[in-house]
Amino acid sequence: MNCNPAPKIQVFPSPQELAQAVATDWIQSARQAEQAQRQFSVALAGGSTPRLLYQLLARPKNSRQIPWSWVHLFWGDERCVPPDHAASNYRMTWEAMLKFTPLPQKNIHRIAGEIDPPQASQAYAQEIQKVLGEDRPSFDWVLLGMGADGHTASLFPGQTLLPEPLGICAVAERPDQKRITLTLDTINRAKRISFLVTGAAKADRVHDILEKTGASKKLPAAEVCGANVEWLLDREAAARLRQ
């Protein structure tokens, strides 16, 4: 898909420097929301890449700068497992950040991976609408990872989704376990979308998508377009991009 405007690309020397840059943005954005007396809604990425960011945000030197009571956390996707399961994105976020921060419980909008997937998808969509106060909700910030196959959130190449009636999220049928994911429409309505992609394993796919080779056709990560999309890469993931 040809995105207009084209996504911004930023390359960092290391995953640590990438995470610190995002943490600094997070602090600034949350404080701007507080000053404007409005909530700051973020849909978090799952997987392993963002763990570094979450650990940084939990560090006292960063956490004490964040007006957590104005922050509302959601997830871009979740595996259909209980919240204490090793595969749970919520558990990863709890271990890396949530248990160290004063974020009010009511500001944590977890996907109920432990219940019937269609019910979880419907309930999550209704919670997003209620908290964001919009029928067609627009997150302030959506953080995304990307798999080496070009998937993002739980939007996988060639898969069929079972969207709940509101079209805000969907059940993704996967061989390992079902997942609940934001739909592409919901992601693309966000005010800001940041891909955090690191490691050599992603370099080929990053090249396909950001240089729009034929191989990027129909890759979910290539379909993410919006007013403000950025790809934050480390040197390894950016290795095949034209300088």
Ligand code: 6PG
């Ligand atoms: C998930 C994520 C998924 C992830 C990519 C990249 O639930 O697994 O939402 O989209 O972002 O698979 O994962 P890594 O960061 O572990 O490479």
